[in-house]
Amino acid sequence: MASTTIKYFAHAHLPAKLQAVSKPVGLLAELLEKQLPDGPEKSAGMRKLLEAKDCFVRVALDMPEPPASKLAPHQQRVLDEKMERDQEITRLDTFIRENAAFPALPADEQARLRRQLDVMHELSTILGERIANF
DSSP states (O other): OOOTTGGGGOOTTSOHHHHHHHHHHHHHHHHHHHHSOOSHHHHHHHHHHHHHHHHHHHHHHTSOOOOOOOSOHHHHHHHHHHHHHHHHHHHHHHHHHHOTHHHHSOHHHHHHHHHHHHHHHHHHHHHHHHHHTO
């Protein structure tokens, strides 16, 4: 069951300068929501993480607006995609290395997940090469 606080980690509605601090905390909250069992300590931790996120957002309110991006919209999408893919790579790699469910999977499914991780790394490398040539 999802915690009642997870909805408050939404960040898409925020201006860019606030998203820059809110989004990473929101992604961490989503990861912890999925990985940790429900219980009072998880609830307390999620509330404290939400409080921390709110503090970071309030600090960011006083920051100057970032300069307008010099990237073309399609280049910014590539940059955003690489960041999202790298986060997915981290989550899958963590699942493979640390989740007790992984060794219990059939060997062919483990192999597919490892292949998937390899392909995801290759995609990230290609995106990085594209970004380096902007």
